[in-house]
Amino acid sequence: DGGITQSPKYLFRKEGQNVTLSCEQNLNHDAMYWYRQDPGQGLRLIYYSQIVNDFQKGDIAEGYSVSREKKESFPLTVTSAQKNPTAFYLCASSILGGTPGDTEAFFGQGTRLTVV
Amino acid sequence: GQSLEQPSEVTAVEGAIVQINCTYQTSGFYGLSWYQQHDGGAPTFLSYNALDGLEETGRFSSFLSRSDSYGYLLLQELQMKDSASYFCAVSSNTGKLIFGQGTTLQVKP
Numbered sequence: 234d235g236g237i238t239q240s241p242k243y244l245f246r247k248e249g250q251n252v253t254l255s256c257e258q259n260l261n262h263d264a265m266y267w268y269r270q271d272p273g274q275g276l277r278l279i280y281y282s283q284i285v286n287d288f289q290k291g292d293i294a295e296g297y298s299v300s301r302e303k304k305e306s307f308p309l310t311v312t313s314a315q316k317n318p319t320a321f322y323l324c325a326s327s328i329l330g331g332t333p334g335d336t337e338a339f340f341g342q343g344t345r346l347t348v349v
Numbered sequence: 350g351q352s353l354e355q356p357s358e359v360t361a362v363e364g365a366i367v368q369i370n371c372t373y374q375t376s377g378f379y380g381l382s383w384y385q386q387h388d389g390g391a392p393t394f395l396s397y398n399a400l401d402g403l404e405e406t407g408r409f410s411s412f413l414s415r416s417d418s419y420g421y422l423l424l425q426e427l428q429m430k431d432s433a434s435y436f437c438a439v440s441s442n443t444g445k446l447i448f449g450q451g452t453t454l455q456v457k458p
Binding site: 264266268273274275276277278281283289291292323325327330331332333335336337338339340341342343 | 379380382384390391392393394397399436438440441442443444445446447448449450451453
């Protein structure tokens with residue numbers, strides 16, 4: 234079955250440590266996105282990528298980094314510079330991000346990161 | 350920049366009709382979409398409007414007015430399982446997909 238997979242579902246880290254969240258899709262989608270969601274809040278865009286080897290900062294990129302070496306994969310690193318990293322992180326993909334024909338995004342099940 | 354506004358909460362009774370509004374500001378607008386998210390889950394796609402007018406999909410309909418930068422999601426014959434958060438999102442030529450803050454819908458018996 235095609236889909237988008239995030240791992241792990243729950244992640245605990247000590248303050249000051251970098252941590253990498255995995256996002257893999259087998260939908261052959263060009264565009265991928267990372268969002269952060271805090272309790273009772275909307276989705277805020279961290280980074281997005283429309284094509285392999287290219288990515289752009291979203292609205293809250295500070296303290297995060299990404300790579301897009303393969304079409305299927307878009308890992309997110311939460312660095313020690315992120316002041317308040319505890320949140321629910323969602324990865325999404327869409328067929329043709331940034332084009333009029335791109336109508337639907339598919340989401341992974343999310344990673345709940347807790348920093349202690 | 351891009352921004353969206355939607356009500357934070359809406360309450361309705363089972364079997365009723367509810368409308369969730371969304372106003373947006375963006376340049377290079379492509380379309381407005383709607384997503385549903387149950388507690389602790391992932392958002393799932395409901396509908397997309399690129400042109401003015403009403404799109405109907407079963408009990409759910411979505412409307413767009415490009416000239417007013419406004420859209421709404423209409424939910425009919427409400428069921429308890431419709432209790433969830435609903436997000437509007439705007440896509441544009443920036444490549445970004447930007448979401449609103451979400452509207453929590455509570456359906457009561």
